[in-house]
Amino acid sequence: YRYRFVVGGSDHVMTGEGYAIYINGRLLAESKNGVPNRCGGQPRGGHVYADLQGEFKGGKVTVAATSFLQFYRKDREIPPQGHFTLWMEEQKLPPVDEYRQ
Secondary structure (H helix, E strand, O other): OEEEEEEEOOOOOOOOOOEEEEEOOEEEEEEOOOOOOOOOOOOEEEEOOHHHHHHHOOOOOOEEEEEOOEOOOOOOOOOOEOOOEEEEEEEOOOOHHHHOO
């Protein structure tokens, strides 16, 4: 299996700035920038690679995430607005041998 965390709500142009995702206090993924023009609607987040997979083997896992909301838009008032959601996805990978022929 392969796992990833997907950030929602701030993945479109002018809907948010960066984000940070932590697993048991260790940084999984971080973006310090918002979404530039013509790049909206693409998945943002991070994959759980080998260095953090051990954190998920039994016991409790603490997942913490923060988003830096958009502070200024021409058509909106301050204070910052927007929303932030986080999903964990599991993907079953097929055996590599099935595709070698």
